[in-house]
Amino acid sequence: MLNIQITTGGKIPIYRQIIDQMRSSIALGKIAVGEPLPSVRGLATELVINPNTIAKAYAVLVNDGVIESQQGRGYFVAKRREIFTKRERQRRLEEVIGPFVAEAVTLGFDQQQLIGEIKKHFQRLAKS
Amino acid sequence: MLNIQITTGGKIPIYRQIIDQMRSSIALGKIAVGEPLPSVRGLATELVINPNTIAKAYAVLVNDGVIESQQGRGYFVAKRREIFTKRERQRRLEEVIGPFVAEAVTLGFDQQQLIGEIKKHFQRLAKS
């Protein structure tokens, strides 16, 4: 099962929230390869947001090779494959690691604590 | 010493980069409490960016209680206050940890590798 939760009004755009949650769900195998995702319109109705917003999120996931679209049938979980070069993966990670660590440090977490929190997060994901 | 490095062309806005790096530097004690920060104009000249951008970054830092402005003298590192409750800190961290881990996992980093990258990032921070 897949239960998307969005919060509006915050600083994280809706389509980003969808991307993040879908990514986690898929990476954890909560939806198996080849399984269909909720339809654009269906999910839009369910979350009470515009279908275009869902479409945008799905487009990004397609571009990252996480899901695939089949005209007239729907979106499906794609087979996992290496898309980006090692260098590009590193580049993309560094783009997000900086702000993330800065935020954590400001909140008072040191390296060890932060690593602990990340481990906890992985455990939480595995369970849910 | 405080060495701000900004990269234009990425998706992180300049004022964000400044905030992130200042926060890290201060939280890590690289600038002591009461120490002066670079002047808005000076830093703007040095980084070759619009002074308004620096001003905005400083404004956010003042608002977050990380630095203080002293009329006519400049900006200084604020006395470290616990602004957030333990509960609030945890909530704030979880807000950013989810998207961060989702992105990393999609890029193909597993828990161990991710922790390795974070350690590397801390080392880089310590050196700069």
Place this chain on the structure above:
Amino acid sequence: MLNIQITTGGKIPIYRQIIDQMRSSIALGKIAVGEPLPSVRGLATELVINPNTIAKAYAVLVNDGVIESQQGRGYFVAKRREIFTKRERQRRLEEVIGPFVAEAVTLGFDQQQLIGEIKKHFQRLAKS
């Protein structure tokens, strides 16, 4: 200079036409690395189409690493870099080579003629 020409009503979507022409122009160095592209709104006005359509085209180009966006400043030609793995590049090429060759063969072009046409196309691009 950069002169985008679009035709509406055909089967190739407008945003695709923009992508194709921008790609060619950039690959050929008609716009140098670091140079700004036409603004979303400006180009939309010029081509008499909706700004969102331009934005969509630009988003794809950003994703392919061809251009970069700078919030509040505009879009710029990115430094050329290897984004995709060899395997992924091959996969993406094969996705377009099949229909292309099928169309050419149906039109009566054989291998040799088709290669000739491609060479001619490259020459035409280099000149313009």
Place this chain on the structure above:
Amino acid sequence: MLNIQITTGGKIPIYRQIIDQMRSSIALGKIAVGEPLPSVRGLATELVINPNTIAKAYAVLVNDGVIESQQGRGYFVAKRREIFTKRERQRRLEEVIGPFVAEAVTLGFDQQQLIGEIKKHFQRLAKS
């Protein structure tokens, strides 16, 4: 013999894949003029897809003059007619050559490599 291979999950619609492969096979003379094509139902069963999809593909091929339908008997390869003028053929090719080359160049293929890939594709076609 005619060996249709469809791949679901890509962005090319199924009926397009059928059209493309039939066109290539016929243009390359792998099925002689007057030869019968697989029945709509038979092919649908074999490929495990909706018969309507086959019917649509055949309809397009009939409309293009590539195949002919004989009431109650099935579909047959049409007598090769020159449907397009030389000028029209050229125009049609140029319509598809631009986007194709743009995509290839963005993927990092230069003229020589691209020609190599096209040769490889022709070899693959000849074998299948």
Place this chain on the structure above:
DNA sequence: GTGGTCTAGACCACC
């Protein structure tokens, strides 16, 4: 029914 494209128009963030 499904996704894909496009428009018109709003509001926000950034420089």
Place this chain on the structure above:
DNA sequence: GTGGTCTAGACCACA
């Protein structure tokens, strides 16, 4: 001024 997000709603292509 620039880009970024979101909505409402239309029309087409595909299975």
